[in-house]
């Protein structure tokens with residue numbers, strides 16, 4: 549794992565967008581795992597700008613979102629399908645048929661979870677998976693005690709998560725769905741590369757536990773320590789409780805892979 553600290557949320561998101569763009573340019577038919585949430589909005593803004601101004605081409609990419617609320621139709625303004633349409637899909641040239649999100653309205657959610665895993669497999673697996681981190685330490689909607697080998701499945705959301713996401717539901721946590729379909733921790737760990745983006749003071753404590761603490765199913769993001777190719781990109785505020793900051797900064801300044809991202 550490598551940790552990169554940038555000055556503010558926009559610089560952190562810009563770095564993530566540049567990493568995604570580099571992967572898309574290197575492999576035009578990249579299989580890209582996507583996340584939703586407020587943190588990712590800036591990344592999608594940057595990717596949309598790169599598409600518009602620099603011709604970044606997503607036409608051959610296939611995408612798989614991490615999760616979707618159960619019980620919200622795709623055209624509900626709170627669904628993750630709607631979020632993705634607004635923040636990314638309507639702004640770049642990803643073919644609609646290539647943009648997959650679990651169907652939270654499926655009559656048989658277990659069958660939908662199996663189908664989703666099969667689609668990922670048929671695409672050859674995920675090349676690069678973007679991740680945020682929840683205040684309860686989740687990646688995707690893998691709430692505390694999610695098995696580290698879990699696959700796509702239904703998951704009940706914690707009160708912390710529903711509170712965290714209340715802002716998107718008019719501030720009312722009771723309106724946040726209670727369940728979601730989410731890729732499992734095991735599904736996520738099979739992606740060939742992971743990039744987690746965390747910004748803001750509210751993420752500092754959980755981020756430090758996930759990155760520097762013990763691996764535990766209580767904090768599913770801690771499972772990222774098991775992955776051989778994982779980058780954690782944070783702003784100064786989210787980095788506030790990391791203890792090995794000097795080392796992380798040294799690696800960023802000195803390792804050749806980061807040279808083109810110094811600016």
Ligand code: F6R
Pocket residue numbers: 582583584585586587588614615679680681682683686687688689
């Ligand atoms: C969303 C997802 C979640 C979010 C996390 C952070 O698809 O998978 O794990 O990434 O809850 O959300 P924000 O960015 O809103 O703080």
